[in-house]
Amino acid sequence: MDQKVVFLTILGMAVVTYIPRLLPVYFLSSRSLPPLLVDWLRYVPVAVLAAMLFPSLLVQGDQVVLAPGNIFLWAAFPTLLVAWKTRSLFGSVLVGMALVAAGRYVFGL
Amino acid sequence: MRTTFSIKTHPAKRGWTSGVSLVLPIVLGYVPIGIAFGILAQKAGVSTVNTLLMSLIVYAGSSQLIAVGLFGAGVPPVSIILTTFVVNLRHMLMSAAVAPYLKGWRKVELASFAYELTDETFAVHSGRFVSYGPNKAEAFTINIITQAAWVLGTWLGIVLGGFIRDTKPLALDYALPAMFIALLVMQIKDRVQIAVALLTGTLAVGLLLAGVNQWNVMLATLVGATLGVGIEKWIKKSSS
Numbered sequence: 001m002d003q004k005v006v007f008l009t010i011l012g013m014a015v016v017t018y019i020p021r022l023l024p025v026y027f028l029s030s031r032s033l034p035p036l037l038v039d040w041l042r043y044v045p046v047a048v049l050a051a052m053l054f055p056s057l058l059v060q061g062d063q064v065v066l067a068p069g070n071i072f073l074w075a076a077f078p079t080l081l082v083a084w085k086t087r088s089l090f091g092s093v094l095v096g097m098a099l100v101a102a103g104r105y106v107f108g109l
Numbered sequence: 110m111r112t113t114f115s116i117k118t119h120p121a122k123r124g125w126t127s128g129v130s131l132v133l134p135i136v137l138g139y140v141p142i143g144i145a146f147g148i149l150a151q152k153a154g155v156s157t158v159n160t161l162l163m164s165l166i167v168y169a170g171s172s173q174l175i176a177v178g179l180f181g182a183g184v185p186p187v188s189i190i191l192t193t194f195v196v197n198l199r200h201m202l203m204s205a206a207v208a209p210y211l212k213g214w215r216k217v218e219l220a221s222f223a224y225e226l227t228d229e230t231f232a233v234h235s236g237r238f239v240s241y242g243p244n245k246a247e248a249f250t251i252n253i254i255t256q257a258a259w260v261l262g263t264w265l266g267i268v269l270g271g272f273i274r275d276t277k278p279l280a281l282d283y284a285l286p287a288m289f290i291a292l293l294v295m296q297i298k299d300r301v302q303i304a305v306a307l308l309t310g311t312l313a314v315g316l317l318l319a320g321v322n323q324w325n326v327m328l329a330t331l332v333g334a335t336l337g338v339g340i341e342k343w344i345k346k347s348s349s
Contacts, residue, residue, distance in 0.1 A: 024201055098280070
C-alpha cells in the first residue's frame with residue numbers, strides 16, 4: 001500500500017470531518033435556531049446510528065441474513081440488553097466482542 | 110453517553126477536577142476500541158505513523174474503523190473520504206445542539222472545542238451544559254483526556270498488532286457494531302426515537318440492497334429524522 005496515498009486520504013478525511021464539527025459552533029453560537037429545526041436535529045443522532053448499525057447486523061454480501069449463522073445479529077440482542085441496563089460503552093463493547101468471539105470458537109463460524 | 114455513576118458537582122466547584130471525574134467512563138470505552146482500531150489498521154497495511162496520525166487529526170472512531178476496512182479492500186481514496194464525510198456529518202447536528210451554550214467563547218476556543226467533539230463527549234457536554242451551563246476548564250479537560258485515551262489505545266493496538274497473527278477469533282470486527290448499539294441505546298429517550306431508529310435502520314438496509322451504497326446512511330437519516338418530527342406532530346395533534 002502506498003503510504004503517501006494513505007496520508008493524503010487521511011488529510012482529506014480530517015478536513016471533511018472537521019468542517020461539520022466546526023461550522024455550527026462557529027456560526028450559530030450567537031443566534032438561536034428555528035424550533036422546527038431543533039426538533040429535527042433531536043432525531044438525527046438516533047437516525048444516523050441506526051442507519052449505520054442495521055446494515056452491519058443484517059446484510060452479508062448483498063442480502064439480508066437472518067440464519068443462526070449470522071453471529072453479528074444474534075450477539076446484538078444481549079449487547080443491547082447490557083447497554084440498556086448498564087449504560088456503559090465499555091461493558092457493551094466488551095460483552096458484544098466476547099459473544100462473537102465465543103460464537104466463533106464454539107460453532108466455528 | 111450517560112455516565113455510569115452520577116456526580117453532582119456544585120457549579121462553583123467545577124473545573125479540571127470535575128472534568129477528570131466525568132471522563133472516566135469515556136476513557137474506559139475509548140482505550141479498547143482504540144486498541145481494536147490500531148490492530149485492524151496494522152493488519153490493513155496502514156503504516157504506524159499514518160495510523161497514529163488518523164487518531165490525531167481525524168479523531169472519529171466509527172469512520173476510522175470503516176476507513177481501515179476500505180483501505181484493506183483497496184477502495185479508491187475519494188470514496189473513503191466521501192464515506193467519512195457522510196458518516197461524520199452527524200457531528201454537525203451535535204455541534205449545532207451545543208452551539209447556543211457557547212455564547213461569548215473566543216473563536217480559537219470554539220475552533221478547538223469543535224475539533225474534539227465526538228458522540229461521547231457531546232453526550233457528556235450537553236448533559237452538563239443543560240444542568241449547569243458551560244465551564245471552559247471542565248469542557249477542555251474532558252476533550253483533551255478523551256482524545257489522549259483514543260491515541261493511547263491506537264498506539265497500544267499498533268504494538269499488540271505485531272504479536273497477533275489472526276484477529277478473527279478476537280472479534281475486533283464487532284467493536285464497531287457493539288459501539289453503535291451502546292451509543293444508540295444511550296441516545297434513545299422516548300418512543301418516537303425508538304420508532305425513528307427502527308424505521309431509519311430498515312430503510313438503510315433497503316437502500317443498500319437496492320444498490321445505494323454510500324448514500325444509504327445519509328438518505329435514510331434525512332428521511333428518518335423528518336419522519337420523527339412528523340410522528341411527533343401527529344401524536345400531539347391527535348392527543349389535543
